[in-house]
Amino acid sequence: MQNKNYRSVNHSVRKKDAMQLLLGKPVYTQDVVPDGALVVKLLRSPHANAIIESIDTAVAKKVPGVVDIYTWQDVPATRFAIAGQTYPEPSPYDRLILDRHVRFAGDAVAIIAAENEKAAEKAMKLIKVSYRVLEAVLDLHTALDNPVLVHPEEDWFPPCEVGGDPKRNLVASEVSSSGDVDAVMADCDIVLEHTYHTKAFHQAMMETFCTHTSLDRYGRLHVISSTQIVFHTRRILSRALGIPKSRIRVEKPRIGGGFGAKQTAVCEVYPAFVTMKTGRPAMIVYTREEAQIAGSPRHEMEITVKLGADRDGRIRALDLYTLSNTGAYGEHGPTTVGLSGHKSIPLYTGSLEAHRFAYDVVYTNTQAAGAYRGYGATQGIFAVESMVNELAEKLQMDPTRLRDLNMVREGMIMPAYYDEPANACALDRCMERCREIFGWEEKYPVRDMGNGKVRAAGVAMAMQGSCISNVDVGSADISLTEDGTYTLRIGAADMGTGCDTILAQMLAECMDCSVDHVAVFGADTDASPYDSGSYASSTTYITGKAVEKACTDLKKNICAIGAELLGCTVDETAFEGTCVRCLTSGKTVSLSDIAYKTQVGSHCAAQASATHSSPISPPPFMVGMAEIELDKLTGQVTLLDYMAVVDCGTPINPALARIQAEGGIVQAIGHTLMENITPGTGGKPMEASLMQYKIPTRLDMGHLRVEFEQSYEPTGPFGAKSIGEIVINTPAPAIAHAIYRATGKWYRELPILPERIAMDLAEE
Amino acid sequence: MMEIRLKLNGKTITDHIDADLLLIDFVRRHGCLSVKRGCETANCGLCTVLMDGKPVLSCSLLAARADGHEIYTLEGLQQEAEAFVGFIADEGADQCGFCNPGYVMNTIALLRENPNPTDDEIRAYLAGNLCRCSGYEGQLRGIRRFLNSRAEGGSHAE
The missing domain is CATH 3.10.20.30 (Beta-grasp domain)
Structure with missing residues (x-):
């Protein structure tokens, strides 16, 4: 099945929207909506934990151009979650549109609707709020069982049982294990235990959160939003606003980046509420500051890893405890944490005899976290891969050879991964190839450059999933057009990744046509078939399979119509890409004629829909190696070379897969070396702009090299697994490893800033 | 006013x-x-x-x-952009596209100033153009391929 000569998949086809994007055409939310919408602005709390004693909007409402101002007294009393997850969501219903109790510095206090921005901003300054300031829980260590409760309200509601208890500031808690960890650990020659800390890093997608809402010609709420989750957003708005789902339409135009940030309905509810109140179009666009202080960043996690091994390097036991900070609201809290163990421990399935994974997810009075590419796996892999590197250094073993001994291999069942099989796993080949191309043997030894600078290298492995097993649903609806081309309707959201294009490639492969002959439409809740949305690395694997299934059904329909035109039975026909042939007579009928036939006295549509879900979530695998040069005087780390070898099954579009890998690696370089979160007044991050929150520029990332080691996943479309998320997981542990090699010091907290290194070196 | x-x-x-x-x-x-x-x-x-x-x-x-x-x-500079952006499209480096107009405009300025920049000159000139999707390498490959193709007198990517 592997190495088949595909015509469309496994080729680097240009993204369908590429030239529109590169030529600056108006395709994003702020470009496609009509002028004249009310400007929606939010007054935000300066306090981390406070009760609004009184709020006076009378003077503010008199500002010319102000249409209305809403406070907690104006909104429905129904709690909801804004996490884009399949119903019933694991995330607790802990939000109101506006709450009298504000829970982080930046929480919404009032919604201002005005004819223009100036009026809205003037009004914002004139709203008089009297707060009863409460003690706040700002540190994740002190949150559990703290007498100060982030969610003391009685109507807190968990749609799923995930072990949460708001009276303990606990959102979720679980322990899972396999084998007798304590016994195996006691029998190990060497046991190491360390704690690793990662912060609430930002997706920092270039387009901030934005939404336009209006009433359509039927009086329904029409939402145009930069979102990865049109269907979940419809459901969230329905509950929050108390209006039927049938009265809401959600669509997304092109999206200016998401990376998971837009897997949460961060801003949709505010303009939607204004439109329902006023009947007028409304628009909200978050400033970069709002995106930084009231967005939906990564969950801060502290992960304690205990590892037991033999003297010869066999890793026999892993015991993980993750403490995750969900912030003031619980969206994605109960689920992100799971990946910190479930997508790190299985990497060592090869030798592991026992494992345990426990976690607590706590509320604090800080910005609510959400979904970010990697979704907990990134944090867990930083911890476990760093720990394995520490073991290698302790045993004075080559860390790549140590991994050869222990890694998961094709055909194994992974007990730490829900007993799912590694059907397709080229991790061993990834390691071999990475070692070779990177030049590991030459680069791993520490090299003093004689000018105060040291060169060193580090390594890490990673895995992710390809969907949420038994949960994610993808659908495709395909119809034949009169000129013999196809229209593909999907509910998955292309946020720049190119999923519209790779799904068209799959369709073209199945229907034996050119990718140019496939028009892709999505995503719109009124017109797209249901799809849980673009997240959890699922679009290629799940929606891709739905496309494949729909094509099979469509061919049957086309052949049936063709048989009628050819005067033969369906069994005598063959689908030949541009026509249907009667194998008995040799006669053919074109797809165009078949399409026209469906428009004349027809009882059969040249159209098919298919839906797909998967009982397993095949992991992609990856190896990353980093070479750095460290300046011992300043602590500056310069990344010289980053080599990654990825097993994503069959890369459906190698160019796009490569860009995914390169982009993910550079984001992770940012989290490792420069992007920081410093709690300021009331716990508000001081890095509230791109001036302070330093994401990598093209001068900060050295030389990237990405290669693919293909495997063939039998349950995926054309053997494909996922690519979008795994790529962010290796840089932190690999670079931290290289820094240890250069300095002799392990940095177990991200980011590893030059000043930390310089001060540590100065102390020595 | x-x-x-x-x-x-x-x-x-x-x-x-x-x-x-x-x-x-x-x-x-x-x-x-x-x-x-x-x-x-x-x-x-x-x-x-x-x-x-x-x-x-x-x-x-x-x-x-x-x-x-x-x-x-x-x-106002569609033609000048069309001469090279196809090479970036071929790398898949357009991605979400939100940074593209600024980056394309600055590339136009770069190529007017310095028609044959080195890779380091490209990186330095475009350092102020952030991109969160692409990891930058694909953008560089695209510009490099355009420059190489132009040097060889080849036709540009459409």
Whole structure:
């Protein structure tokens, strides 16, 4: 099945929207909506934990151009979650549109609707709020069982049982294990235990959160939003606003980046509420500051890893405890944490005899976290891969050879991964190839450059999933057009990744046509078939399979119509890409004629829909190696070379897969070396702009090299697994490893800033 | 309110504006929707336009300062952009596309100034154009392939 000569998949086809994007055409939310919408602005709390004693909007409402101002007294009393997850969501219903109790510095206090921005901003300054300031829980260590409760309200509601208890500031808690960890650990020659800390890093997608809402010609709420989750957003708005789902339409135009940030309905509810109140179009666009202080960043996690091994390097036991900070609201809290163990421990399935994974997810009075590419796996892999590197250094073993001994291999069942099989796993080949191309043997030894600078290298492995097993649903609806081309309707959201294009490639492969002959439409809740949305690395694997299934059904329909035109039975026909042939007579009928036939006295549509879900979530695998040069005087780390070898099954579009890998690696370089979160007044991050929150520029990332080691996943479309998320997981542990090699010091907290290194070196 | 008169993409425009109106909001109001806002602090490069041929950040320039000057946005430089952006498309480096107009505008400025830049010169010139999707390497490969193709006298990617 592997190495088949595909015509469309496994080729680097240009993204369908590429030239529109590169030529600056108006395709994003702020470009496609009509002028004249009310400007929606939010007054935000300066306090981390406070009760609004009184709020006076009378003077503010008199500002010319102000249409209305809403406070907690104006909104429905129904709690909801804004996490884009399949119903019933694991995330607790802990939000109101506006709450009298504000829970982080930046929480919404009032919604201002005005004819223009100036009026809205003037009004914002004139709203008089009297707060009863409460003690706040700002540190994740002190949150559990703290007498100060982030969610003391009685109507807190968990749609799923995930072990949460708001009276303990606990959102979720679980322990899972396999084998007798304590016994195996006691029998190990060497046991190491360390704690690793990662912060609430930002997706920092270039387009901030934005939404336009209006009433359509039927009086329904029409939402145009930069979102990865049109269907979940419809459901969230329905509950929050108390209006039927049938009265809401959600669509997304092109999206200016998401990376998971837009897997949460961060801003949709505010303009939607204004439109329902006023009947007028409304628009909200978050400033970069709002995106930084009231967005939906990564969950801060502290992960304690205990590892037991033999003297010869066999890793026999892993015991993980993750403490995750969900912030003031619980969206994605109960689920992100799971990946910190479930997508790190299985990497060592090869030798592991026992494992345990426990976690607590706590509320604090800080910005609510959400979904970010990697979704907990990134944090867990930083911890476990760093720990394995520490073991290698302790045993004075080559860390790549140590991994050869222990890694998961094709055909194994992974007990730490829900007993799912590694059907397709080229991790061993990834390691071999990475070692070779990177030049590991030459680069791993520490090299003093004689000018105060040291060169060193580090390594890490990673895995992710390809969907949420038994949960994610993808659908495709395909119809034949009169000129013999196809229209593909999907509910998955292309946020720049190119999923519209790779799904068209799959369709073209199945229907034996050119990718140019496939028009892709999505995503719109009124017109797209249901799809849980673009997240959890699922679009290629799940929606891709739905496309494949729909094509099979469509061919049957086309052949049936063709048989009628050819005067033969369906069994005598063959689908030949541009026509249907009667194998008995040799006669053919074109797809165009078949399409026209469906428009004349027809009882059969040249159209098919298919839906797909998967009982397993095949992991992609990856190896990353980093070479750095460290300046011992300043602590500056310069990344010289980053080599990654990825097993994503069959890369459906190698160019796009490569860009995914390169982009993910550079984001992770940012989290490792420069992007920081410093709690300021009331716990508000001081890095509230791109001036302070330093994401990598093209001068900060050295030389990237990405290669693919293909495997063939039998349950995926054309053997494909996922690519979008795994790529962010290796840089932190690999670079931290290289820094240890250069300095002799392990940095177990991200980011590893030059000043930390310089001060540590100065102390020595 | 004040009156300004400037050339936008070759057309003379007279408008009455608030003194504090930013150039980015002015050009978007005049239909140049390619110009994007990614930050408010002059850090991302998304809002790059050319003023009298030089790249400037339109989020940090008052529209009033453009009075009497000539502004070009990507809407007015489609042909010049088409000559090379296809090579970036072939790398898949357009990605979400939100940073593309600013980055393409600055690349136009670079190539006018220095028609044969080295990779390091490209990186340095475009350092102020942030991109969160692509990891930058694909953008560089695209520009490099364009330059190589042009040097070889090859036809440009469409």
